[in-house]
Amino acid sequence: MLLSRVAESLYWINRYLERAENISRFVEVSESMALDCPPGSAEPWLPLVDASGDRNAFDKSYINKTPSDVISFLIKDRDNPNSIISCICMARENARQIRDVITSEMWEQINSLYWSIQEGETLWHQPAQEQLFEIRRGCQLFYGVTDATFSHDIAWNFSRLGRLIERADKTSRILDVKYFLLLPNLQEIGGAIDELQWISLLRSAGAYQMFRRSEQGAITPNAIARFLLLDPIFPRSVRFCLEGVKQSLGKIQNSPISGKPNDLECLIGLLLSKWSFIRIDQLIKNGLHEAIDSLQIDLNKLHNLIHDFYFINERTSNIKSLQE
Secondary structure, eight states: OOOHHHHHHHHHHHHHHHHHHHHHHHHHHHHHHGGGSOTTOOTTTHHHHHHHTOHHHHHHHOSSOOHHHHHHHHHTOTTSTTSHHHHHHHHHHHHHHTTTTSOHHHHHHHHHHHHHTSTTOGGGGSOHHHHHHHHHHHHHHHHHHHHHHSOSSHHHHHHHHHHHHHHHHHHHHHHHHHHHHHGGGGGSTTOHHHHHHHHHHHHHTTOHHHHHHHOOSOOOHHHHHHHHHHOSSOTTSHHHHHHHHHHHHHHHHTSOOOSSOOHHHHHHHHHHHHHHHOOHHHHHHHOHHHHHHHHHHHHHHHHHHHIIIIIISOOGGGSOOOOO
């Protein structure tokens, strides 16, 4: 049987690493944007704190709110549970507790990543962009090692659940924050700075190249929102993530829905239907911020239902036997 504590650890390992990877991407792109802003300006930085949902904690700890404060808070602040260092440390601790379940290659990769970010290590003597690249590559290597060496059974699907729920949340957050930050500048039609900022939004979500392949026209706010929220084949879009969540939940339950669906099945079914068939023009007309806010609430509900149904009650009957 797959124990609830093992399923929970696998879920959180991937949520933490996905969170660390996203933060590294956000910070890297903001450092590039800062080159187009006045020296010392916090304009490209404070939205990152908002996107992480930790503005209150940041305001209490950092009075001056300088760019270096934001970078420290998001990358190295061990008192911030959502900093890159904190996320990698918590992912490694979860992996340590289930070393007998994960493959040796998975453990070696996450352990190597953990030790590489310790104080005084070579990583921190590299340029800032290289630091973030190495962190992001370390997270991505773990995903690749997991997919290549870990049997794609129920345990793997719990790993995938954590990764995709976190990815959908972070994609929607960075779009919500930066979309409205950049929107007032739209009057400067064709402005070089405006276009660079919209490109930075796409790069923050790792989406620029695939967006340009998908959208042959100009870079517009509506096209960007549609791609990040509703594209069916881009792996970081909300719709793609929700489709993957539904598939993994179906594999975990290992049976077709019969009779009355439970709350978890109802929520993911309704979420996927909404974000598969709604049009971006309608979303924006009704209020994009309100739609994204509702999505984040629903993602939290989805997490809570998964937590209660599979992790809290120790009802191992909810998790089917693994094939040896």
